[in-house]
Amino acid sequence: MHRFKTLIIEDEPAIRKELEWMVTQKEELALTAVADSVAKALDLLAQTTPDLVLMDIQLEDGTAFDILHHHPSPAFRIIFITAYDHYAIRAIRYGALDYLLKPIDQQDFNGAIERLKKQEVAGLPGRLDIARQMAIPEKAVDMNAQICIAATDCLQMIRLADVMHLSGEGAYTKIFLQQGKRITASKPLKYYEELLPGENFIRPHQSYIVNRQYIDKYLKSGILVMRDQTEIPVATRRKEFIINCLTTLK
Template identity: 55%
Template sequence: MPLLRTLIIEDEPAVRKELEWLVAREKSLKLEATAGSVQSALQIIRDINPDLVLMDIQLPDGTGFDILNALEDPAFHLIFVTAFDHFAIKAIKFGALDYLLKPIDQEDFSVAIQRLNKTKKSDHSNQISIAKKQSDAKAISMTSNLCVTSVDCLQIVRLNEIVYLSGEGSYTQIHLENNRIVTASKPLKYYEELLPEEFFIRTHQSYIANKNFIDKYLKTGVMVMKDLSEIPVATRRKEYVLDQLNLLK
């Protein structure tokens, strides 16, 4: 299998050296070039057409998203490298793209490369597209797309298709309209942090409901959805849930 020609985009010399060392240790990678700014990165991408880009989000003359937005159809695998930035990470998660937090852990880097080697560039193109749109959005709307890493594929769903989510250990069942179910390889807490509270409500340790699909609340502690599915409401969350329902009136 040919080596993945790799570009590092990072303006901090120490982090760049660390990434160079990590790339050199991976048998599937070959370092082609490094860049420290948006402008130099764009020129190099157009010149060498890399297979993999390790991209810092914050750069002296802009952000990693500025690079993506300047490219019409990025055709490379992408892993973000960043100090924690809540908004940027949210956009990345909407695209189900990989990211590494500084300081970079060697094992985390190797695991990210292993995952990457199992995916197709076409999948990454869809993921990048969703992340780009989310990074441009001033707020998340119910027409936003979410890229879900499922057990056997990458599934793109729209938020307004989700009826509710149910957690099963380290997996989440995403229940969509028309009785469709996507099994995501992420825990429910991951989606609780990602989905907007304006539209989604956690009713129970194992359930999150889309407020737009709630039909009624039964005094027995059960939420009935518009598709007639029933989800429990935990006793300790009852008052909070009822307050949220009153806001929908």
């Protein structure tokens, strides 16, 4: 059985110890080194060749992205470790990368390792680039930027500007793009509501999210008509919100 040589980068002693214990409990993982700073992590990465890096995002002397700046095309897989931070999580989700929230849950950790076994390193640099671009809180949303969608059979790269609307179907989401294209994503609609920029995407109904730029008109019967003539229902309790959004639409 292949064992993933594992490097832990974490500056909180309690979390670090917990990760060490979790790694040693998995037959498919082999703990090779531990770092508690950006400087030490860079040192270890220069000396070793891990298959997997459990990487804390916020370290005392920098961030995970400082480390990845020196490894723009990593041959190792990555699972980010983070306390909940809106911008960090959004950045990771944009790149469809895996992460664990502190405190680490054993079941979440096991799930991440199972996903790891199915994951390909190919395409990782591009996904990390997306995460880097989105990791800066002050950065204005670039609708020409790409987003990585975890589709049912692949990782699909699409432009934010090409997303017209999304439709939720239980644990899956259908994403409708320009020119009649569509993708079925293996994430629920709530995931995309948290991910997509609220200034550009609004949720008129529990089953739909729409790109404001593709709205053609609002019918008083409670229907949004998109430019491609798709009709999106507006929930009664959302009507005032939607009308307000449209009257301030620029």
